[in-house]
Structures are given as structure tokens and as C-alpha cells.
Amino acid sequence: MEHMFDGYGMLLGFDIDGRNNRVTGSRRFVESEAWKHYNETGKMRWREFATPPKYASMWEQLADIGNTLLGTLGLSEAVTDNASVNVVPLQDGSAVAMTETVQGTYRVDLSSLQTLGRVQYRGDKIVGDLTTAHPQPMPNGDLVNLVSTVGVGFHVYRHPAAAFEQRQLIATVPHRRPLAPAWVHDFPATQNYAVIPEMPLYFNVGKLLFGGRSDAVFMDWKPQDRTTLHVVDLRDGSHCSFRAPPCFVFHWANAWESEDGRYLHLDACLYEDPEICNDLYLEPLRADYAPGRVPGRAYLRRATIDLRAADGSEVQGGWQPLVPDDICPPFDFPKVSPLKRGKPYRYVWGASSVRPTSAHNSVGKWDTETGSVQVWHEPGVLVGEPIFVPAPDATAEDEGAVLAVVVEADGGSSLVCLDGATLQEQARARLPWQITIGFHGCFVPAA
Template sequence: MAWVDSHVFRIQSSKDLSWHGTIGIGYLSLQTNLCARRRIPKLKLTASMGPFAGKYHVAWQSLKEERWEGELQVDGHIPNWLNGTYLRNGPGVFHIGDYNVNHLFDGYAALIRVQFDNGKVNGGHGQLQSEAYKTAKRNNRICHREFSESPMPSNFLSCIGYLMGMMSGASVTDNANVAVVSLGDGRVICVTETTRGSIQIDPNTLETIGRFNYTDNLGGMNPNQSGHPMVFENELITILPDLINPGYNVVRMLAGTNERTLIRRVNCRGGHAPGWVHSFAVTENYIIVPEMPMRYSLGCIFGGEIFKWRPETKAYMHVVSRVTGEMVTSVEVPLFITLHFINAYEERQELGKKTLIIVDCCEYNADPSIVDILKLKELRCFSGEDVPVNSRIGRFTIPLDGTATGQLDAAMPPEKHGRGIDLCTINPNNIGKMYRYIYGCMTRRPCNITNTLTKIDLKEKVTKSWYVEGSIPSEPFFVARPGAKTEDDGVVISLVSDKHDGGFVVILDASTFTEIAHVKFPYGLPFGTHGCWLPKYNV
């Protein structure tokens, strides 16, 4: 074995090498495949170093420290009205001790904060102190069932204990690395697809306050929830997939409470397990419950895959009234797979009668390979050859006249966004309503993941884009200008991982989609998932 050239990693002394601890740098055989999964020793880090430095794009590297904060350098002009805090969640640690996690969605959650105050910008990050992260750090290995992998029990008794924990939910991760949301009462929580993974944080310090405990019994033995609750001023709406009695519990939680109440129980129409509900959509009057043929697998209890693609079970869309809980309609739709719904709205006839619902999402042409493409070994091994990550703005048309089937088409030609689109946001004032503009991450080929920010005009079927060669931006987040009169009057904020192991915030004028400011972090930023905006008076 040979250590990687010391001028790259700046190893300070042989005492810096240890098989214990929480931060590590890999070593290489002269003929080792850099993309192979391996055990890695610990190195003491200097300011210019980082896990896997010089080998992988910084988007797929762990943060060096659990916490940091400081003033950031601004290049350009920050609008005087932009005062508040942008929080972004996402995986921040991809290895524990000498153990590398398998999938992007297995990375341990870290929050990044960008605080705007009269033209000045402060930034920082904090590692979310979930039980999954703390237990893994103590044991130098994963100890809970994560998205793509399970811990390996050391003996028969520990295997029995793990299985019992899976049945009770105790072995299921609380690694809340998907989204961060601000409730109507001002509390801020990080969430993932398990109810244990709802964790309250302090948005000012990024300290972990503790688990967000629900005071109802709706979860029961089903530890699952949507990773994207829909949050409004007075309530939160989410969906709890039910693996025991296959179906979906649609629930709401009023602001200021911890109690979820049932809006509607929706039974599965296809298969013996509910479909994956990473996200869903709502209109002004309805909740759209998707039933994808990417279905939960009971094999996950024994360490197998959480989901299996079951096209023979077909796909459906269920529509539930937000007010009465009535099942309005349930239609079969073409096969689809999506992680992220974008928006939905109701269309009416001239007399005001609702005739159909339009639902838009980032749809992967019913190709489940997107899950495997997001494995870290795939993301880290990009060689310059194009990797198919084809997706489109999928538009469902759901009739409200009793018709048994709905339609799925592309809302605009996929070539307009490089045949790849995801991580989309809109002006939050248009959630559930007819809208025109989408802000998302698209592909500029060749690539193996979205690498370009885009503004999509659904009316004119045109796009505008922002691109820096070698950089990987995360979800673009729209912030409306106070008093805005048009849908795209505001700015778009995105955290970017650059090819030089750095990280920065780009701020774009949402109307022209041109860069107006560039805010540099003093270290590299890993790829993130989703964020939220806290106006100054709420922070």
C-alpha cells in the first residue's frame, strides 16, 4: 500500500494516522480503483484538507468540522430588502470513522445557514445531532436502518434485537437529512421519511433542540412519513404510508400543536404495499395522494431494499378534499416515478365549475434507475461520459367528472432543459394555484447529475439558465421582493459546490435570471437537498 502524495493532503506527522475517530482520508493502492468502497484511516485535517480531498468532487465530500460560523465575503450587490435567513438541509457527512456510507440519502444531515442583514452576509453550518449520527459516531459504523443499507448484527442476539427494533421503529433512522421547514408557530424542524426523523432545531444557533414528538397515535407500528410536508400558516399537511394495512393516512397538524389528526384514510389500489411518497402536491381545495409502482418492500426489515419497482401493480392518483376529507376521485395514470412534485392547481370552466386538476412533477420516464444513480460510488466516478438521468416536467391531468383514467404528458419539450430536471421550487405564493415559473436544476450534457440552474416559463415554453463549468448547484430557492406585483419579482438563492473544492452562494435576479451577487464560503460545501426562508422578523 502507498499513501497518497503528502503534498496533496499535508500529513503533519505519523501521529496523525489513526484507525479511530470520526474524520478520515482514504489511502490508495497504486492500482486501487478510487471509486471502490473502502475502509479509511483518520488524518488530522489542516485548513486546506478535507475527506477525500483531491479525489472526488467536493459535493460528495464530508464537511471538515461539525460547526462553523463567520462573516462571508460578498462579490456583487445584495438587495437592501433581502433580510432574513436561508436554511438548507442535506447530507453533510458521508463517512463515520472508517466506514463510508453507500448512498447520497444515507449521508448524515447538516444544516447550512446564510443570514442576510442590510447587505452583509453571515454563514455557518451545524451537524444535526440525531441519534443515528451520535450512535454511529460512538461505534464507527451505522447502527440504524438508513435509506439504502442496514447495520450488520455481530451475533444472533443482536440480530434478534435489530429485527424487534425494526418492528417497533427503534432501529429506524432519525437522520433528518431531507428538508427543513418553518411551522406556522415559528418552530423549525428537520424531517426525513421516518416519523422519528422529525427533529427541532434552533435556527439562530443551528443547535439541535431534540426530537419533535407527536402527541397522537397515528404512526402506530408504521414509522414512515412523506419527506416533504406541506406547511401553511395555520397547518401542516402530510401523508403517512401504512405498511401494515396497505394504504395512506392523510393527516394535518395545526400550528402550535404536536397532534396530527386524520383527514382521510386512502387504501392502496395496486399491490400489497403502498408506493413511495417522498413528496406530494396540494391545490387550494384538494390533497393529491400519489400511488407509485415504486413500492415499499417488507424485505427492508431484514436488511434488503426499502423499495422495489413493481410496474405490474400500476399507478394511481387519489384526490382528497382538504375541507371534508371526502375521496373526490381516484384514477389510474400511466406508470411514473418521481421524487419531487412541483405544484398542482384546479382548472375551471367559464361558469366556475372545477373540471380537472393539473399536477406537475419531476418525472423520470418511469425509470427507477435514478435511485441507483444517486449511490455515492456512481456520483464520485464521473469520467466525463454522459450518464442517463433523463427526466421531464411530467404533467398529470386528473379529471373530476368520474372518468377512470388520467393522463401524463410533458409540460414542455424535455430538450429545453437538457432532458434532466429536478429540485424545483416556485414562488410560494402560488402553491396550489395556477402558476407560470419554475426554478430548478437541469442538466447540461455530459453529466451524471443536474449541474445547471434554470428558470422555466411554462407559458412561453422557454428557459433561462445559469451555469459554471464543473460546479454543482443545489435547489434554487425563490424569495419574493416585499410588495412584489409579479410572480417572478424577487431573487433566487442556491448553494453551489465548485470544482476547486470550494463553495459559494449565488444570488440571481429571478426576473432576468442573471447573477447579482456571489457569496463565498471559506470551505467546500457538500451537495444539499432542500431549504426554507425565514424572514428577519421570524428569526
């Protein structure tokens, strides 16, 4: 494997028993077809994010190229189903492990971490296999997500709360470049709107099929195209678009509507360009970066869209900083209180970097009202995505706990619990085995 995004998905679970002061940890690979094939043969079945399979002959490569083209259209099983990106809880008590292909969605049991089977969508005509692993939860329990179909556009759809296997099409928004769709890793949404961030980072189909690198892995960076924010009304499927400065975003912190319904506020961890994608190749990570080279940094930014403005108009003010850059450590994996998702909020927690390193070695808390920052840091550690869990009887937005997986300086691993308000460490459960830093997870209260 060549890139941080290429490894096969493993679930990591913790059962926290507060009454008996006990934490039980477990781990298990998602039994995708990609993982099973590699486990049985030692060979890759499909390309992962940045690592292509090794071919025995030119004819084998040509056959794979044809299958991949069909796979991106959802017409064959020829793109990876390695569910390595996110775990999303469902209303029935199970969960789905997801990646950015439709076939890479698997139901999993949250207690045993057993893979229950690939999700098979029923009764819709939504074609395409490029999706996001970040479906957005609605107040009624529904999930909203999108599929990107080469040559067509973005299909925004809804999973009913009681039937994840169903997809109800809401709207289709054409691609700016139909044969080179923009990469969308995550998107913001409120109760009434979903926003498709069409940033100027496009799939280079030739690089994807035949190998080789472009500006960012296999994608082309065209900042002259700027960013288009497509606002889709989830009630009737109507949509309009707004222009903003070029940027790259992995993750959105939150989105909400003004009380009068006129403005839509979008908060994100924003990079100036997609160089961070290249920074996550294993080669530079192992060799350390060249002297003077600074890996990509993301800072907290807000765009405010006037929904009464004309279709195609400019976002006034562009991307506004919420915390001054000179005191804001670079960070990503932003999390707000689940009680504030889709609503006005004050605090956001994330995995941050204490200098001189650019690795996530700390947990940060950003106050969007005062512009202040708090940081928990321990020398030599690596920190995974922090998750804020509000106290059951909380009266303050930051009253609760922050949970984060930590790889310690000696190579050991722990689950760390921090006070949500002060970031003071409250507890630590050291694991009997080593882990690596992963991507996204969730907190599920006991039944």
C-alpha cells in the same frame, strides 16, 4: 455509507444582511439519536436508506430485524431518526428538520441551528412510522402530511398552524399492496385536495430487512401496475382514485384547481422509471458511469384530473410535457414562487443539468406558458436546490431573487444570488469552508 441519501443530517444556515452587504454562514449536525450513536461509537445504530449496519453476530441481526418490523408499524424505536431531508419553518418562528420516518422529526432553532428536541405527537391514534419530509403548507398556516402504515394504508392528516405536535386525521386510503406499500417521497396538494401518488415502486420488506438490492435499492418496480393518483378532499375526507401511466417522481412542482373546481392540475419532475435511485449510489458516482449509460432524467410534466370523472377512471392525456424535451435540460428540485403555491403559475426554477454531464451543474427557469427555458451555468460546479424569494413589492411573478448553494470547480463553496427574471448573477458569498450538496431548505424572512 453507500448512497447519497445515507449521510447524517447537517443544517446549513445563512443570515443575509442586505443593508450592510454581508452574509454570515453557519452549519451544525442535527443531534438525532442516529447521529449521536455514530459520533460516540463509530457504528451505525440503524439502517440508513441504502446502507445497513454491520452486525457482530447473527443473533444481533435477528434482533434488529424484529425491531425494524415493529418500527415500521410505529411500535418501537427501530428505524432511523436521521433528520437529513428537509427543513420546514413553523408559525412560531422555529422549524423542524425532517426525514421519512415519524421519529426523525426534530425541532431546531433557526438562529443557532441548535437541535431543540424530537417532536412528540400528542393525543392521536395514527399508527406507523413511514412518512414524508414534505408536509404541504395550507393558506391558513396548517401543514398537511401523510403516514404510510404497512398492512393498512396511507393516513392523511393535518398539523394545526399553532400546534405542530398535534395531528388531525383526515382520511385513510388503503394500499394497493398492503404488505408492500408504495414509496411516496413527496405529494402535491391544494387548498382543498391532497393527492397521494401511488406509483408502482414498492418496498421489498425482505430486502429491507435482510439486505441485498432489488430493482431500485430495496424496492421493486412493477410498471404493469401503473400509477394511481388518490385524490383526498381535505374538507370532508372523501377520496377517489384515478389511473395514469407508470412513472417515478421525487418532487412535485405545483398543483392547483381550475376556477370552476372541476379540474385538478398536477405538475412534476417526472422520470420514466426509478433508475435514478440506483444512480445515486456512491460507487458509480465515484467511478463515473459506464460508456453510453445515461443516468435517469426528469422532465416537467402535467397531469390534469377531471374531478367529475368516475372513480377509477383514466387521467385523460396522461403526463403532458410543459416544455419540449429537446430544449428542456433534465432537472429536479422544482420551486415556484411561494405566492403561487397552490395557484395557477407561469415559472418554475430548478437544479438542472447542462450536457454532457447529468449532474446538477446549473440553475434553470422554465416558462410553462411559452415553453422556453433559461439557464445559469458555470463550468465545473455543482448546484443545490434553488429557492425563489419574491421581492417585497413585486408586480411580476418572477420579480425577486434565486438563492442557491454552489460547490465550485476548485472545491470551494458559495451562496449565489441570481436575478429571478434573467438568471443573471447578482451577488456571491464565498464560504470559508467546504460543503457538500444537500437536499431541501427554506427561506425565512427576518422578523
